[in-house]
Amino acid sequence: MAAGTEVTQATGAQQDTAQPRKAPSRFWARVRYQLLNVFAGLAFLYLLVPIAVVILFSFNDPPGRFNFTWHKFSTAAWQHPFATPGIQDAVVLSLKIAFLSTIIATILGTLMALALARYSFRGRSVTNFVIFLPMATPEIVMGSSLLTLFISISFNRGFTTILIAHIMFNISYVVVTVKARIYGFDRRMEEAAMDLYANEFTTFRKITLPLIMPGVLAAAMLAFALSIDDFVITQFNAGPDITFPLFIYGAARTGVPVQVNVIGSMIFLIAIGLMAVNILYQNYRGKRDAIAISGAVRKAQLAEAT
Amino acid sequence: MSRVTRLFRSAPAYPLLLPGMVWLAIFFFVPMYYLLDMSLRTGNLLDGFNQVYRFANYGDAIRENKEQFIRSIIYAASATALAFCISYPLAYVIAFRGGRYKNFLLMLVIAPFFTNYLIRTLAWETILADHGIVTSTFRSLGILTATDKLGFTSGQRLLATPLAVVTGITYNYLPFMTLPLYVSLEKIDKRLLEAALDLYANRPRAFMRVTLPLSLPGIFAGTLLTFIPAIGDYINAYLLGSTQTTMIGNVIQSKFLTFNDYPSAAALSFTLMAGIMVFVIIYARILGTEDLA
Numbered sequence: 001m002a003a004g005t006e007v008t009q010a011t012g013a014q015q016d017t018a019q020p021r022k023a024p025s026r027f028w029a030r031v032r033y034q035l036l037n038v039f040a041g042l043a044f045l046y047l048l049v050p051i052a053v054v055i056l057f058s059f060n061d062p063p064g065r066f067n068f069t070w071h072k073f074s075t076a077a078w079q080h081p082f083a084t085p086g087i088q089d090a091v092v093l094s095l096k097i098a099f100l101s102t103i104i105a106t107i108l109g110t111l112m113a114l115a116l117a118r119y120s121f122r123g124r125s126v127t128n129f130v131i132f133l134p135m136a137t138p139e140i141v142m143g144s145s146l147l148t149l150f151i152s153i154s155f156n157r158g159f160t161t162i163l164i165a166h167i168m169f170n171i172s173y174v175v176v177t178v179k180a181r182i183y184g185f186d187r188r189m190e191e192a193a194m195d196l197y198a199n200e201f202t203t204f205r206k207i208t209l210p211l212i213m214p215g216v217l218a219a220a221m222l223a224f225a226l227s228i229d230d231f232v233i234t235q236f237n238a239g240p241d242i243t244f245p246l247f248i249y250g251a252a253r254t255g256v257p258v259q260v261n262v263i264g265s266m267i268f269l270i271a272i273g274l275m276a277v278n279i280l281y282q283n284y285r286g287k288r289d290a291i292a293i294s295g296a297v298r299k300a301q302l303a304e305a306t
Numbered sequence: 307m308s309r310v311t312r313l314f315r316s317a318p319a320y321p322l323l324l325p326g327m328v329w330l331a332i333f334f335f336v337p338m339y340y341l342l343d344m345s346l347r348t349g350n351l352l353d354g355f356n357q358v359y360r361f362a363n364y365g366d367a368i369r370e371n372k373e374q375f376i377r378s379i380i381y382a383a384s385a386t387a388l389a390f391c392i393s394y395p396l397a398y399v400i401a402f403r404g405g406r407y408k409n410f411l412l413m414l415v416i417a418p419f420f421t422n423y424l425i426r427t428l429a430w431e432t433i434l435a436d437h438g439i440v441t442s443t444f445r446s447l448g449i450l451t452a453t454d455k456l457g458f459t460s461g462q463r464l465l466a467t468p469l470a471v472v473t474g475i476t477y478n479y480l481p482f483m484t485l486p487l488y489v490s491l492e493k494i495d496k497r498l499l500e501a502a503l504d505l506y507a508n509r510p511r512a513f514m515r516v517t518l519p520l521s522l523p524g525i526f527a528g529t530l531l532t533f534i535p536a537i538g539d540y541i542n543a544y545l546l547g548s549t550q551t552t553m554i555g556n557v558i559q560s561k562f563l564t565f566n567d568y569p570s571a572a573a574l575s576f577t578l579m580a581g582i583m584v585f586v587i588i589y590a591r592i593l594g595t596e597d598l599a
């Protein structure tokens with residue numbers, strides 16, 4: 001790497017002049033060290049304060065239609081999260097789209113990831129580029145071009161077009177996530193299975209699939225999150241249908257009901273919870289596997305010894 | 307050669323690729339063609355849009371919306387620069403001082419993504435509201451007088467000003483900047499830094515000659531991942547801005563969905579796409595990172 005050679009040159013030049021290393025005053029060094037930590041703390045504050053505001057204002061009892069000023073503590077909205085007309089249909093539609101698009105995009109994306117990680121074939125770099133492109137295109141361009149397609153072929157917009165769009169923008173993210181997992185695992189496991197007379201299908205089902213499953217699950221979670229959160233592409237292709245983000249957009253100018261904050265907070269808490277469970281599970285699995293492996297090694301050593 | 311390697315070498319990958327590639331072809335690439343096709347038509351919704359290959363659509367659309375194009379570039383560039391200034395130290399602290407809390411801290415970085423995009427932008431509307439704590443504090447400290455003079459804000463308020471829009475954009479895309487920076491900083495071999503210090507480089511110099519160059523891939527990815535969505539954004543300008551802060555995304559959205567002026571909207575959308583492509587290619591040449599993915 002070019003940067004690496006530059007490093008050695010730079011340090012080499014320093015050495016020639018051979019100035020004694022000045023010890024900076026300990027006080028200033030400490031200040032400088034802490035300054036960076038304080039800055040990072042402020043950055044976290046910037047990241048998290050709006051979320052705190054969302055959750056806090058889900059307990060508000062606003063006097064008017066707008067939920068922008070704090071008035072009174074209330075749990076009314078939490079007790080009746082679907083009390084606002086239209087909000088339930090919007091949430092249900094968002095969930096339906098998210099489930100379906102996640103399933104289809106995960107299947108299509110995983111197959112592509114397997115092909116890319118496993119085979120050397122003609123057109124590989126083109127394929128990689130095709131997968132990369134949707135992630136590097138602004139949503140508004142994807143949304144508007146898809147809308148132009150549907151207008152041009154006089155295809156009515158609604159549930160189907162939203163689903164099509166969500167699968168489209170999810171595929172690339174699934175491929176990238178699953179591919180990273182496939183590159184990370186030991187191919188000899190499959191070879192061992194085949195050597196033990198498992199056929200291709202059994203090997204895939206018993207070895208490959210369980211091994212890439214964490215990657216597939218992570219990809220599915222990402223796809224679900226992207227789908228349920230998407231606004232821009234959905235707005236262009238929804239026609240008369242209203243998903244949860246579209247509902248918020250519609251309410252933004254006339255007054256956002258507290259229920260929006262409640263459902264937003266629920267989604268946030270569920271996502272955080274799932275993530276925590278995932279981390280704990282990974283830790284547990286890591287420990288369990290470590291124990292299993294060390295047990296197997298010991299057994300092998302014993303067998304060798306006898 | 308084992309049976310597996312032989313199988314995976316010889317069996318064609320194409321059947322696995324086919325469904326996904328067909329989907330992307332039909333719903334990503336074909337629409338781009340239709341966008342181009344629409345941008346050269348004339349007409350209206352009632353009489354239909356006829357293909358006349360009117361390239362002047364582009365000139366007209368760009369001329370009419372020059373202001374919004376320039377504003378989008380300025381806002382997106384400011385937000386990218388701000389996000390970089392916030393993210394670099396943040397990613398540095400997580401990568402070099404995070405220790406066993408690294409994963410937890412990273413989770414905090416992506417936490418905003420767990421709430422809906424519109425909800426978190428509305429939260430900024432609450433924070434920056436005219437009677438809120440932030441605005442009144444800024445006003446009493448005289449900060450708003452200064453920012454009013456600079457043109458960042460106007461009328462002693464934060465909401466409905468360029469500053470509010472840029473703040474919102476910066477916030478919404480911040481994790482896109484922090485994560486790639488973190489990945490590239492985390493990968494750096496700490497022994498290189500020790501070597502630089504042993505060879506009498508002081509800390510700033512070691513940073514400039516070792517850490518910064520080695521984090522260049524992260525800087526490249528992070529700035530692009532922030533700038534590209536930021537320049538097409540219209541939600542922040544819609545919720546946090548005013549008619550004086552309209553971005554090109556707002557124009558495209560209203561032309562498509564309100565005024566049904568499809569050819570002009572398609573021309574703007576295509577221009578945005580082409581502009582970004584040219585920018586990415588030039589940027590890649592300058593930073594010397596050809597590998598995008």
